[in-house]
Amino acid sequence: MLLLTSEFSAMDIVADIQDLYKDNKWREIVARYHDHPERNKVLWVYPSEENFIFVKDCLAELLCDRIVSIGCGSGLLEWMITEATGVPVSGIEVDGAWWSCKYAPPNFIPLHITPTDIDKETISIIQRNKNAALLFCYFNNRKAFEDYLKYYNGNVLIIIGPHEKGVHTDPKPFNDVTDTWTIYKYQEIRNSGDFIVVYKKQNV
Ligand SMILES: C[S@@+](CC[C@H](N)C(=O)[O-])C[C@H]1O[C@@H](n2cnc3c(N)ncnc32)[C@H](O)[C@@H]1O
Numbered sequence: 220m221l222l223l224t225s226e227f228s229a230m231d232i233v234a235d236i237q238d239l240y241k242d243n244k245w246r247e248i249v250a251r252y253h254d255h256p257e258r259n260k261v262l263w264v265y266p267s268e269e270n271f272i273f274v275k276d277c278l279a280e281l282l283c284d285r286i287v288s289i290g291c292g293s294g295l296l297e298w299m300i301t302e303a304t305g306v307p308v309s310g311i312e313v314d315g316a317w318w319s320c321k322y323a324p325p326n327f328i329p330l331h332i333t334p335t336d337i338d339k340e341t342i343s344i345i346q347r348n349k350n351a352a353l354l355f356c357y358f359n360n361r362k363a364f365e366d367y368l369k370y371y372n373g374n375v376l377i378i379i380g381p382h383e384k385g386v387h388t389d390p391k392p393f394n395d396v397t398d399t400w401t402i403y404k405y406q407e408i409r410n411s412g413d414f415i416v417v418y419k420k421q422n423v
Contacts, residue, residue, distance in 0.1 A: 232257050233324055236295065240327055245299040253409065261324045262295040263357040264379055264413050271303035273406045274377070277417045278306055278352060281375045281403065287311065287345050288354040289367050294328035296356055301328075308354075311341060313363070337363070342370045349373050352417075356380070361389045376400055376418040384412035392416040 232255065239248045246268065252258045253265035266274075278284070284306065288297045291310030300308050312330045317323055333341040345353065345367060352375035358364060368376070376396070380388040390396060392405070392414045400418040407414050 232260060236261055237325055240295075240298065243302065245302045248295070248299070253411075261293050263292075264296065264408050264411070266296075266299070266408050266415070268303065270406060270408050270415060271300065273404070274300065274415060274417075275304035275306065277377075277404055278304075278375070281352070281417070281419055283350050283352040283373070283375050285309070285348055285351045286354050286377070287351050288356065289345075289363075290355060290358045290360070291328070291330065292356075293324040294326050294330060295324075298327040309344065311344065313360075335363075337366045337370065345371050352377055354379070355390065357388050359387070359389050364390055374420040374423045375403075376420075378416050378418070379408075379413065381412055382414045 232252065236248055236252065239245075239251075249265045249267065252261075258265065278286070286297070286300065286306060286308040288308055288310045291297050291312055294310045297308040297310050300306060308328065310328050310330050311333055314332050314334050331341065331344055345351070349372060351373055353367065353371050353373065354377045355364060356379040358380070378390055378392045378396070380390070380392040382392055393416060396418060399421055401421055403417045403419045405414055405416040
């Protein structure tokens, strides 16, 4: 089979990340790939140790003991969060051709696959534990975002995404949620222009 150069390099990244994952070397994954030109093939952000501690501290302060990540993609971020903080993270992805396509990245956590229109099983996952924070990283689907928030009955929302760097996400990390949510704390991921923004429900 003839492979293009870009296919070779993407496969190398994926294979190397898989090897590091098998050896539980999340720090090495971040160190090697946080500014790699093909990093988005597997994950959009590669938080530093300080960023993971920030997430862990926010969750502890807001009495959250787990995360449900919507649109988790490969689940690499979710796996790294658990490795770095000890906080369990479940991942939800939408059903579609991409996840069964041969170029799809591997999964680093088990995925719950949901239909485009949120179903009962997915709703039960996001409502199962009131102490779970809801995470959206580089999410890009406003209608689905609003649907998930409609059913989420917890108090903590985390949005990770680009701020003023010419990349589109929906929601954006800042100034893109209703008044129900107020910013609790935020931190930049290294100096990438990507931000982790932790919101809490008003009056909580
Ligand atoms: C830009 S990707 C980000 C993936 C991953 N969070 C990351 O940072 O690498 C956005 C993801 O949201 C997923 N998505 C879109 N609509 C969704 C929905 N209704 N429910 C769950 N996931 C959805 C897409 O399939 C895609 O994997």
